[in-house]
Amino acid sequence: MVSQVLLSVQNAVISFGGKPLFENLTFHILEGDKTCLVGKNGSGKSTLMNVIRGLRDLDEGKLWQLEGITIGYLRQDVVVKPEQTVKDYILEDLKKENQSEAFTYRMEMVAEPLQIGLSDLMENLSGGQKRRAALARALVEDPDILLLDEPTNHLDLEIIIWLENYLKSYRGAVLCVSHDRTFLANISDKVFWLDRGRLLVCPRGYKFFDEWSTGLIEQEERELHNREKMLEVEVAWASRGVRARRKRNVRRLALMKETREKLRQDKSAFLRMMAKIEIEGTEVEVSSKIVAEFIKVDKSFGSKVILDKFSLRIMRGDRIGVLGKNGSGKSTFLKLLVGELQPDMGKVKINKDLEFSYFDQARKELDPEASLWSTLCPSGGDHIEVMGKSRHVCGYLKDFLFDPEMARHSVKTLSGGQKNRLLLAKVLADPKSFLILDEPTNDLDM
Structure with missing residues (x-):
């Protein structure tokens, strides 16, 4: 039917x-x-x-x-x-x-x-x-x-x-x-x-999508390669004969120039489609092995108890995943850690040298009216310090799959995934000694 x-x-x-x-x-x-x-x-x-x-x-x-x-x-x-x-x-x-x-x-x-x-x-x-x-x-x-x-x-x-x-x-x-x-x-x-x-x-x-799409991509790659080889042969042949049959071959060379430009555009689009985000790693140390500690922490909202006599010690180098059902207190835990909330009872001790980089799932750090450029360079200029190295803002944006012409676009024109990539670029340019990622993969490409 x-x-x-x-x-x-x-x-x-x-x-x-x-x-x-x-x-x-x-x-x-x-x-x-x-x-x-x-x-x-x-x-x-x-x-x-x-x-x-x-x-x-x-x-x-x-x-x-x-x-x-x-x-x-x-x-x-x-x-x-x-x-x-x-x-x-x-x-x-x-x-x-x-x-x-x-x-x-x-x-x-x-x-x-x-x-x-x-x-x-x-x-x-x-x-x-x-x-x-x-x-x-x-x-x-x-x-x-x-x-x-x-x-x-x-x-x-x-x-x-x-x-x-x-x-x-x-x-x-x-x-x-x-x-x-x-x-x-x-x-x-x-x-x-x-x-x-x-x-x-x-x-x-x-x-079946990966198998199907991989086949299409491989076919396109072969076609681009064949077009490139054919163009090389055509250009070599026409260049040798341009003096003997000048008018016809001049027209042919002009047509080949257009063909070369179309091939360049298609290859560039193909490479952009295949591009992946590039993120440099770094190690930022604090003086003590203990970077944060929860000591018998209580936290409630009305009659709902989120934390009850909760204790935890976070050591330098730890990689911690925070899991729990919706409403169980994951975001509350993170806000207690960075000082946005205070415990009802108990104590949250933070190392005096500790600095936080916080990726917020609500993306509150992004100004919708600002451009991508000014988001990364709020004080002006065209360079940004990335892990101690000076990078041109357009070059750094390319690491996160943004075309240079997008640098002057406003944040509000971006998709959800593009906003996440921009916030990642902002956070990772100057990673502190404690990196907190709240739902960082939401809306991101595979």
């Missing part, structure tokens, strides 16, 4: 500042599809989501959707109003006439496995708990097309497994952006790959 087309995009073109982001993009979303949308940071995944949601018009091309279908969306950022309960948050965008008893029952059925209380205040929830509330908000409407933007960020493994099972049996279509490879492999039966303005379709799930 052929599945019904719910939404179709034909020959789409979208540009930013005169530079095409997509060209001649065509795809279809069918009833029951479980599709993952992959691509490097800044390739346009969020933009494409906004096109499907009707929040971004195409510069060229056509978008069609089946009359009467509904589209649900799990957003990355959760905006909370004062005194707003989880129930109020879920119902916020729902029309009054749709808030039936059946809907209330469905809301309770979704909230229970997500382990959120409908009467809880949103402002009192941890980042992971807020994420669950946002997930409930997207799921309870039971939309025909469900768009998920990084659904596993901040979620416990238990909740991720529940979500996988829920989506496998979901009757509607799912389009998911995620950097969680295992999650994508478990839920998808199709892959949309955004690559250099193109959308390529892998007709099988993410389990």
Whole structure:
């Protein structure tokens, strides 16, 4: 049985500042599809989501959707109003006439496995708990097309497994952006790959994506090599005969110049696609072997106990992973460590020589209005000190996969993954003696 087309995009073109982001993009979303949308940071995944949601018009091309279908969306950022309960948050965008008893029952059925209380205040929830509330908000409407933007960020493994099972049996279509490879492999039966303005379709799930995409990349590499060899032969032949048949060969050499420039652009784009972040390592020492110590620390919020007579000694050279369920106190522990919070009882002792570099998952250190350049060089100039060495800001940005022309772009124009890369660049330029990373891999490429 052929599945019904719910939404179709034909020959789409979208540009930013005169530079095409997509060209001649065509795809279809069918009833029951479980599709993952992959691509490097800044390739346009969020933009494409906004096109499907009707929040971004195409510069060229056509978008069609089946009359009467509904589209649900799990957003990355959760905006909370004062005194707003989880129930109020879920119902916020729902029309009054749709808030039936059946809907209330469905809301309770979704909230229970997500382990959120409908009467809880949103402002009192941890980042992971807020994420669950946002997930409930997207799921309870039971939309025909469900768009998920990084659904596993901040979620416990238990909740991720529940979500996988829920989506496998979901009757509607799912389009998911995620950097969680295992999650994508478990839920998808199709892959949309955004690559250099193109959308390529892998007709099988993410389990087969690496093999499929590697084959395409190797084929492209061979074609680039063959084009280069053919061009060398053509140039050598034309150069020898240019005097004998001047007019014809001058035209031919001009055409070859254009061909060489196109080859150079294609090779440059291919190398950018294959590039990886380069991070230099360094050792920063403090005078004592003990760098921090928690001594019988108590910390509560209202009646909720986070830490009870908690003791811990952190030694120089330790590499510590902080694990725990949403709301168990991971962020509270880190804030106690850096001094943003004080214990109710007990003591947190910090070595006098200790300095912190803190990568905050909320990215509060990034000014949305600032440029990438001024973010790394807030005092002006065009060089930045990176681990004691002077680097040109554009060269340092290239280490984190930013093209030089992006240096003057504002932070607010970046995707979530690009913002994370910029914050990593800022933090790692001058690493202190204690590096704290709070969800550093969220939104980052594989």
